Amino acid sequence: MLHIYCPHCREHREEEEFHVKGQAHIARPLDPDSCTDKEWGEYLFFRKNPRGLHHEIWYHTTGCRKFFNVTRDTVSYEIKEVYKIGEQPQVVAKG
Amino acid sequence: MQRYSGFGLFKHSLSYHENWQRAWRNPTPKKKYDVIIVGGGGHGLATAYYLAKEHGITNVAVIEKGYLGGGNTARNTTIVRSNYLWDEAAHLYEHAMKLWEGLSQDLNYNVMFSQRGVLNLGHTLQDMRDIQRRVNANRLNGIDGEVLDTKGVQEIVPHMDCSANRRYPVLGASWQPRAGVARHDAVAWGFARGADSYGVDLIQQCEVTGMVIEDGAIVGVETNRHGKIMADRVGCVTAGNSGVMAKMAGFELPLESHPLQALVSEPIKPILDTVVMSNHVHGYVSQSDKGDLVIGAGIDGYTGYGQRGSYPTIEHTLQAIVELFPIFSRVRMNRQWGGIVDTCPDACPIISDTPVENLFFNCGWGTGGFKATPGSGNVFAATLAKGEAHPLAKPFSMFRFHNGALIDEHGAAGVAH
Numbered sequence A: 001m002l003h004i005y006c007p008h009c010r011e012h013r014e015e016e017e018f019h020v021k022g023q024a025h026i027a028r029p030l031d032p033d034s035c036t037d038k039e040w041g042e043y044l045f046f047r048k049n050p051r052g053l054h055h056e057i058w059y060h061t062t063g064c065r066k067f068f069n070v071t072r073d074t075v076s077y078e079i080k081e082v083y084k085i086g087e088q089p090q091v092v093a094k095g
Numbered sequence B: 001m002q003r004y005s006g007f008g009l010f011k012h013s014l015s016y017h018e019n020w021q022r023a024w025r026n027p028t029p030k031k032k033y034d035v036i037i038v039g040g041g042g043h044g045l046a047t048a049y050y051l052a053k054e055h056g057i058t059n060v061a062v063i064e065k066g067y068l069g070g071g072n073t074a075r076n077t078t079i080v081r082s083n084y085l086w087d088e089a090a091h092l093y094e095h096a097m098k099l100w101e102g103l104s105q106d107l108n109y110n111v112m113f114s115q116r117g118v119l120n121l122g123h124t125l126q127d128m129r130d131i132q133r134r135v136n137a138n139r140l141n142g143i144d145g146e147v148l149d150t151k152g153v154q155e156i157v158p159h160m161d162c163s164a165n166r167r168y169p170v171l172g173a174s175w176q177p178r179a180g181v182a183r184h185d186a187v188a189w190g191f192a193r194g195a196d197s198y199g200v201d202l203i204q205q206c207e208v209t210g211m212v213i214e215d216g217a218i219v220g221v222e223t224n225r226h227g228k229i230m231a232d233r234v235g236c237v238t239a240g241n242s243g244v245m246a247k248m249a250g251f252e253l254p255l256e257s258h259p260l261q262a263l264v265s266e267p268i269k270p271i272l273d274t275v276v277m278s279n280h281v282h283g284y285v286s287q288s289d290k291g292d293l294v295i296g297a298g299i300d301g302y303t304g305y306g307q308r309g310s311y312p313t314i315e316h317t318l319q320a321i322v323e324l325f326p327i328f329s330r331v332r333m334n335r336q337w338g339g340i341v342d343t344c345p346d347a348c349p350i351i352s353d354t355p356v357e358n359l360f361f362n363c364g365w366g367t368g369g370f371k372a373t374p375g376s377g378n379v380f381a382a383t384l385a386k387g388e389a390h391p392l393a394k395p396f397s398m399f400r401f402h403n404g405a406l407i408d409e410h411g412a413a414g415v416a417h
């Protein structure tokens, strides 16, 4: 069971209160019509799937119902940091 | 290869079973092969077997970082069925089903394929409409299937609670009588022994750590124990680790790796002689020959490579099983584990050429690839032998995520298994 700190509620809560929503920091192409099929397909379907540090969006489903970002190690599952939407991660993978 | 038979069993009993030939060799790799297969799970071993048997390509190595079949092949709950909705998927899984039906004889190895039937339950009117549609589609594709009502389900599974006043009443089910279960380890071992008998080198405890690429074409792989091993073609069959392998070759795949868990109970007397699955309450259960209940459900929501999952998922799984079978509520669970499944956005696999010439990938089977093991190996072997996709594999190109020709099997893939 993960213990997750919600930066909005400012408390640790149990994993069951949250849903993970996948990779964070995905920018929608500014002009979709000018994308090639490859660019659009990559925006829709291709996600980073790192073995190691991953930045992802979590949703406090049964709490404050707000979104925030988490940096998590996908091998140890350890949560390295929690930060709000619009902020950048401090812990990043080398290289 | 020493053939297994009743007579052989008797003969070896006279020498206390101490003189059986080893099932496969443990060779040191050569410098170069015609084909290298990365990943010694069921799919990789089946690929090697059919390459040798059907295409006469025997200068082949399977390179496995752990032991043969130690990945998802040995961690899955062994449900085999072919009742998928769309033509492309239905044809591929039915191809596998036909191979399953003769597999023990073909391999001279008992894979304990048991066609005990699979029920996919419906609990809402929409569930039942989807079931009608899927069964009709299956029949048009020559795949057996029936739509059952509550009474029909109750007759097959008398111990399930099918009463009308449940929170999720069982309104009916789809029923595929030819579906069932098989012994997962035996499948890996049978294909391994078969491939070895044709001269395929099975290299265990050897991790592929890099791809040797020259002028946009693959010419070999780097390994941690045997240095560079060269090859004309490379097939990568690494399930949950496929995203990492693609990165080594310099491209991305639309895969996300998730933990998927399963549990088995203490062995109990025979009570369930079929497989029961429910997308809606989200769980499935069968009973192994040993007597333990084999139980599974959904993936863990987050991505991960840790080969274990989290407790809330186990709790939800068991809630679903007890909802269907209140009679199981006091059965104790014996073991629990996780595997890493490579899920694809359309719940269908990737069997494909790649941006690197002579490098092919067979992955993305996600939560449900065990049932496809012989078929997957069979079409991937043809793909590697000819250098272009087998007709059944063609729709499963990785480039469908660029041109939009997705094959949405989320409905029939249903509860993760």
Ligand SMILES: Cc1cc2nc3c(=O)[nH]c(=O)nc-3n(C[C@H](O)[C@H](O)[C@H](O)COP(=O)(O)OP(=O)(O)OC[C@H]3O[C@@H](n4cnc5c(N)ncnc54)[C@H](O)[C@@H]3O)c2cc1C
Pocket: B038, B039, B040, B041, B042, B043, B044, B063, B064, B065, B066, B067, B068, B069, B070, B071, B072, B073, B074, B075, B076, B077, B078, B079, B080, B206, B207, B208, B209, B237, B238, B239, B240, B241, B260, B261, B262, B296, B337, B338, B339, B340, B341, B365, B366, B367, B368, B369, B370, B371, B372, B416, B417
């Ligand atoms: C809990 C659970 C339940 C499931 N239930 C079902 C079910 O009921 N029915 C069904 O049809 N499917 C089921 N599945 C899915 C099924 O197990 C898989 O789709 C299938 O086994 C994949 O086979 P594979 O040979 O491709 O993968 P694996 O058996 O995982 O083989 C891949 C191999 O590649 C090796 N490898 C990875 N990286 C490297 C490297 N760098 N170098 C060398 N080797 C490497 C790994 O060690 C591994 O042995 C389940 C999966 C899980 C986890």
Ligand SMILES: [Zn+2]
Pocket: A006, A007, A008, A009, A010, A060, A063, A064, A065, A066
């Ligand atoms: Zn909150």
